[in-house]
Amino acid sequence: MRSHYCGQLNKSLEGQEVTLCGWVNKRRDLGGLIFIDLRDREGIVQAVIDPDEKAIFEPANKLRNEFCIKLTGIVRARPGSQANKDMATGEIELYVKDLEILNASAPVPLDFNQDNSEEQRLKYRYLDLRRPVMNERLQFRSKVTSAVRRYMDSHGFLDIETPILTKATPEGARDYLVPSRTHKGQFFALPQSPQLFKQLLMVAGFDRYYQIVKCFRDEDLRADRQPEFTQIDIETTFMSGKEVMGMTEGMVKSVFKELLDVDLGEFPSMTYLEAMTRFGSDKPDLRNPLELTDVADLLKDVDFKVFSGPANDEKGRVAVIKVPTGASLSRKQIDDYAAYAGKYGAKGLAWIKVNQADNGLEGLQSPILKFLTEDVAKAIVERTGAQDGDILLFGSDTYNVVTDSLGALRIKLGEDFNLVADKWAPLWVVDFPMFEELEGGALTPLHHPFTAPSNMTPEELAANPATALSDAYDMVLNGCELGGGSVRIHKQDMQAQVFKTLGISDEEAEEKFGFLLEALQYGAPPHAGLAFGLDRMLMLMVGAESIRDVMAFPKTSTAACPLTSAPGFANPAALADLGIDVVKKAD
Amino acid sequence: MRSHYCGQLNKSLEGQEVTLCGWVNKRRDLGGLIFIDLRDREGIVQAVIDPDEKAIFEPANKLRNEFCIKLTGIVRARPGSQANKDMATGEIELYVKDLEILNASAPVPLDFNQDNSEEQRLKYRYLDLRRPVMNERLQFRSKVTSAVRRYMDSHGFLDIETPILTKATPEGARDYLVPSRTHKGQFFALPQSPQLFKQLLMVAGFDRYYQIVKCFRDEDLRADRQPEFTQIDIETTFMSGKEVMGMTEGMVKSVFKELLDVDLGEFPSMTYLEAMTRFGSDKPDLRNPLELTDVADLLKDVDFKVFSGPANDEKGRVAVIKVPTGASLSRKQIDDYAAYAGKYGAKGLAWIKVNQADNGLEGLQSPILKFLTEDVAKAIVERTGAQDGDILLFGSDTYNVVTDSLGALRIKLGEDFNLVADKWAPLWVVDFPMFEELEGGALTPLHHPFTAPSNMTPEELAANPATALSDAYDMVLNGCELGGGSVRIHKQDMQAQVFKTLGISDEEAEEKFGFLLEALQYGAPPHAGLAFGLDRMLMLMVGAESIRDVMAFPKTSTAACPLTSAPGFANPAALADLGIDVVKKAD
Known part of the structure; x- marks a missing residue:
């Protein structure tokens, strides 16, 4: 229906007839003329409607903000004095010859020029996303994922999908559960990460795996938490931790270079001990x-x-x-x-x-x-x-x-004290302890229980768990953890020892991770990987305050969607089908 | 850890030292030598271990099938008589100088040379996926999605993620439900498709959207059904149905050309009426x-x-x-x-x-x-x-x-009668009726209730719903529906009329689709889209019998995962947290 995007018009098109489709961003009436700022995803251009164009002046008079319209006209230079240097298309304007109103708009409930409440923004997300800043952020997100995929493709990584309906995962946060209809009384869990599946893909011999994948955690929300979030998930076979770090550092560097024209340089590496000693944090902000x-x-x-x-x-x-x-x-x-x-x-x-x-x-x-x-x-x-x-x-x-x-x-x-330098400060944190001591003395894994210790036999680990270091690595940028990973345990005896050290009984290990322990028996290869939090990376890259601002349809802080009114009440017949019932609470 | 993949070795490397990592595909002892077929994701190569290499002959003797090993050696030509023309690497072999056993393997419970039961294949999926045919299919899948993404990128489509935790969708199949913890007694639904979200993205002005996205249907399974499946989901603004067809036909053609070197040619187009009349099917197999x-x-x-x-x-x-x-x-x-x-x-x-x-x-x-x-x-x-x-x-x-x-x-x-030609026979089926008549005379949408009628006012539709044609289009290949789409309704009055024609009360329309009706008020643009079933497309492309054979971790026909034993019983405390209870059945 169109010949160009609004943002594409420039002086090289002067004198040409073009057709644009978009939304009325602003209307001004000046000197008998109607000026329309027409907006589409690529930008805004000024269109002018002259009363001499009798056939269209009458409909043009009906135009209000956010009407969806189609304009055909001639690109012409603005007189020098009227050129707008703050606008990409500010040197030209469209002299409109034909106008079609594709859809009218009621007055919009969001004010595009001032802050709106989070609730309003999410309820009218389709309007909030029309704001150029939000529109650009989601376009940027698409460009980033595209760049990531190109990098991974060019390094021989296979994009392999893992299940969303799966078993409870061991990351430790609360799982979202999905009742099974065919196995009444039983539940799937939504994955907190594809950790075990990606390890099994390495056992299966796929060698290099990646996926940009939704993960789920039913936790109380903070600014940088959402019930569903997106991970750049990576796993490799026959690569050392150092090699995985080099590969993924290369990915992040190439994305920053391509999208922000920023050269991140070589990432320094720091031990966990040094980070805690010098900065009191395992993700120090070196700015x-x-x-x-x-x-x-x-x-x-x-x-x-x-x-x-x-x-x-x-x-x-x-x-x-x-x-x-x-x-x-x-x-x-x-x-x-x-x-x-x-x-x-x-x-x-x-x-x-x-x-x-x-x-x-x-x-x-x-x-x-x-x-x-x-x-x-x-x-x-x-x-x-x-x-x-x-x-x-x-x-x-x-x-x-x-x-x-x-x-x-x-x-x-x-x-x-305004001491934080305006720059990018990436680093690797390495040599984490395998375990943290909980109150009471029980050990819990600092990463997850599939992380391999550095240079240790199962016997050595059993003897000195508290001092054992893991072969894990976190990528930190400006004080945020961008991603973390580790060499994984690929031998059954070591995996069994880690479970034992964590106080997981044989029965529990078998019940929860029996399939992993079994898989390690069949020539499981050495493997290592890493996962990036895509939302957080984007938040940093675009300078947003919250990961909500780099997601199309995020949830509120109570994990609800004001737009669709999700969650909602279920049909009683559907619940009966699933063999579950809502427990009536006293109040 | 390696210098080459097994499948990469060829005569050009003759005399060079290389290091390979992989799995023992087969071991033969012949004339005092040990022959190992070493397998990785790129292929198989023959390695020979000579008793003269004393340091490694002893460990080599321990090798059994599916041991994971690392070999360093010299590439050498096989004597002419021993060259194996059926093998990509058949002209050469590796004379092994060094051997490291990375992990031993117990005897595998699958027989790679004969059919295994579906249950066994899924339980030991990580072994089943080692079979070259399965390994190649998932590699092929990754190449297809990569090609799709490159095509969509190059045509200005944005990859935008839509929620997995959402509201019940109107596709008509049974939803998977997810109990909400923060809103007890309420449920999210997993999306049967991102239909309404992608329409809202068009209302938001993103112009061209695509996503390769998981969709969910809790239906009884058939060979080409899975609880979760993957859709190539596409939506555009300001494009006619014909333009969407051209764009997506171009995508499928480019994927077939790139991956199979098949030129699908121009797709013929046929009305629904002609397809039913001549072939008794809305997805005729023209072969x-x-x-x-x-x-x-x-x-x-x-x-x-x-x-x-x-x-x-x-x-x-x-x-x-x-x-x-x-x-x-x-x-x-x-x-x-x-x-x-x-x-x-x-x-x-x-x-x-x-x-x-x-x-x-x-x-x-x-x-x-x-x-x-x-x-x-x-x-x-x-x-x-x-x-x-x-x-x-x-x-x-x-x-x-x-x-x-x-x-x-x-x-x-x-x-x-063996009449089905060995070729690819794509076509478009168009001009579908808007509605089907159910027994009793009620109307149901042939596609979904957001499909626009062809050239009709709401009043004309109200007067003659049974004869109304929709602006919908299905892409059919060899008798399978690869994808389907339509121009969507973008005006509120038309959408309200379609709901009315379908016998959906104002209250129900408001309750289920109020947010869509509201969104259509704010300058919603004309938009149209299409969704492809990726799994089915891949099944056709690789000639698999079932979509299970093009998925890494599919479910059984009772929607279970024998590998992880999902679904499973939930922790009672977790259910209490969610405010739900399992209904005890009498038997």
């Missing part, structure tokens, strides 16, 4: 220059239990963040930071303002100076490299509390 | 030359109620299939065909064998000759073009019974 400095060794003997206790405790940690120019903070501001650290378990926030860095205790200001000796004060200033006007903020507690609270504080201080 | 010939007009006055009744009834049909050389059929064989036609409602199968085509009644043989006059007999022979040795098989009943039963018989006769 933020603040670091944690450990000072326990300096404070073992001070007469201040808050410091000396954790400093002498094997499971304690004492560390400090130096904030340049932070000496200007008021008491109130410091108290606010203390409260913030408190959310992460910190019981207080000791501080020292540095007035004259070379002047020992004399040059410092703090309620805790009385507990410090001249030597200790000097040593702290020296190790942190504090300058005049800086503040030192202390964490002193268990390792976890100090690491978490200072890690969180570091991020907040970076923002508040 | 089968048999056709139905209508003869009611010749039989109105015969003294044989079986013919004259339907011949004089407006809703009746009398038609004949001429089967060349069919006069050789025995009485028993004809009875069998009659029984077959009976499954489709036919109450009998009148027949005439043609011994001498130019000899009027004299030249014919049939129990019903006594009812025919010389003129009628001649006219039937003439119209059907029957030759000596042919048989004529009659259907005479209501239009539907004759069309269905002769349509089915045509397919069976085509196969039995």
Whole structure:
């Protein structure tokens, strides 16, 4: 029906007749003329309707915002003074010869020029998505997935679909369940990831697999969580972890280069231990220059239990963040930071303002100076490299509390002091512990129970689970985990040992993962993989606030869809067919 | 870990050292040497282990089928007499210098050389998929989706994901339901297709959408049905039905050309009426030359109620299939065909064998000759073009019974008489009726209720729904429906009229489709689309018997997965969380 997209018109078409279809973005009446900004997915162009064009002026008068229309006319240059440099098509306009109203529009319930509530935006998503910013984001998403696919194709990866109706998966979050009609009383689960299927595809010999695939988690939602989200899922055979990292780093680099013209450079690699030590996070934002400095060794003997206790405790940690120019903070501001650290378990926030860095205790200001000796004060200033006007903020507690609270504080201080550089800061975090210790001493996998330990026999793992490192790797960008993966266990005895270490009984292992254990018996190859969170990657790339803004039809924070009113009540006959019943609640 | 895939080795690598990883496909011991056929996804190569290689001969002796191993060695030409022309790598072999057993294999429970039960194949799917035929099919699938995506990309289509957790859709099959935890007592439905979402994407202005997407139907399964299946889903704005047909025909042609080197040529187009009249099917297999010939007009006055009744009834049909050389059929064989036609409602199968085509009644043989006059007999022979040795098989009943039963018989006769040409026979079927009449007179949409009628106002549709034609089109290949689509209704008044014609009350329309009706108010553009069944297309392309053979992890005919034992029983706490209960059945 059209000859061009609106956004395609430019001076090279001057004098030509073109036909456009699109929506009335704006109408202005000026000097007897009607000006229409016509919008389609590629852009906006100005059309002018002259009263001399008698056949169309009357219908043109009916046009309102968001009418869907078809215009035929002549492309003409705008007089120099009227050219609009802020508009891609601003040098030209369309002199309209023919107009057809394809569909009228009622006044739209969203205001395109101001913020609308999330609920309204989702209820009228088809209008919200007409806003150029949203339209561009979803076009961008399509370009990214296309670029990812081209990269994977060119590296010999096969796109293989795995089931959506499957068995409960072991990722640990709550599954969405689907009642089976043919097996009444039984349920499918929607996959939290295709983890086991992709491993079985490696056992089957497909060598290199990828899939851009929906995954599901029935969790309470946060800004970057949705009930269904999309993963770039990758698995390879006969490749080491390093090779998988190289391959997937190449993918991310090529996508950034192609879509944003950004050269991410070589990704640095950092151990989990270093990340936690220096940044208090397993996904440090390297754009933020603040670091944690450990000072326990300096404070073992001070007469201040808050410091000396954790400093002498094997499971304690004492560390400090130096904030340049932070000496200007008021008491109130410091108290606010203390409260913030408190959310992460910190019981207080000791501080020292540095007035004259070379002047020992004399040059410092703090309620805790009385507990410090001249030597200790000097040593702290020296190790942190504090300058005049800086503040030192202390964490002193268990390792976890100090690491978490200072890690969180570091991020907040970076923002508040405007220290976060405007750049892309990717890195790999490697050498994760195999297990985390839960309260009570039980072990839980830091990644998932199919992750292989680094260079260990099952016997060595059994002997020292707490210190075992895994062959896992996370890709981090600007403080967000873009993706994570690992070398997988491919031998049955190791897999069985990991289950045992996790306290999973033989019966439970057999019930949940028997098919995997069985598959490992038949020449399962060494394999390794990785999965990226596509939504989060896109959110970062386009600078959106929420993954909802890079999805066409997201759910609300209560996992509902205001557009279609899903979920809804089911037909009682359908429930009877499924052999299930809704439990009536007392209130 | 490897330098090459097994299937990549050839004479150009002679003398080079290579490293391969793969599985022992076969082991033979011959003349003191051990021969290993090593298999990976790209093919099989012969490796030879010489007892002179002392360090590896001992481990080589342990090798059994399906061991996963790594071999390093020198590529060498096989002596001319030993070259194997049936094998892609048959000119060379690998002289092994180093061997590593990556994982042993227990004896596999599938016999790769003979048929295994469907249950066994699905339980050990990771082994079944090692069979080269299955491995190649899934590789082929990946290549097809890649080709589809490249075509769609190059034509400006955006890949946009639609929700899996959504509202019950109106396709008519049973939905899979997913209980909501945050909205207890309510349910999501898994989509039978993204129909309404893709229409809303057009309302949102994305112009050209595609998605290769999972769809779900909780139906009793047949060979070409699965609970979850994959659709190539397409929707466009401002394009006519003809343009959509051209675009998607181009896609299918380019995929066939690229993957099978088959030129499908220009697709012929046929009306629904012609397809039903000539072939008794809305998806005729044009490789089968048999056709139905209508003869009611010749039989109105015969003294044989079986013919004259339907011949004089407006809703009746009398038609004949001429089967060349069919006069050789025995009485028993004809009875069998009659029984077959009976499954489709036919109450009998009148027949005439043609011994001498130019000899009027004299030249014919049939129990019903006594009812025919010389003129009628001649006219039937003439119209059907029957030759000596042919048989004529009659259907005479209501239009539907004759069309269905002769349509089915045509397919069976085509196969039995080996008449189906070995070629690709695509076509478009167009000009479908908008509605079908159910028993009792209610109307149901032949496609779905969003299909636009051809050239009609809502008032005209209201006046004559039974004769209204839709702007729908089905792509048929070799008697299978590859895909179907239509121009959609984009005006609210027309959509409301279609709901009314279908007997959907205002309340029900509002409840189920209120959001669509509302969306059509805001300048909804003219739009049209189509959806292909990817699995079925692949099944045809690779010549598989079932769509299960082109899926990695299909379900059984009772919608279960023998591999993972899904579905399974749910944790009672999880059900309590969801506010649902399993109804205990008496037995």
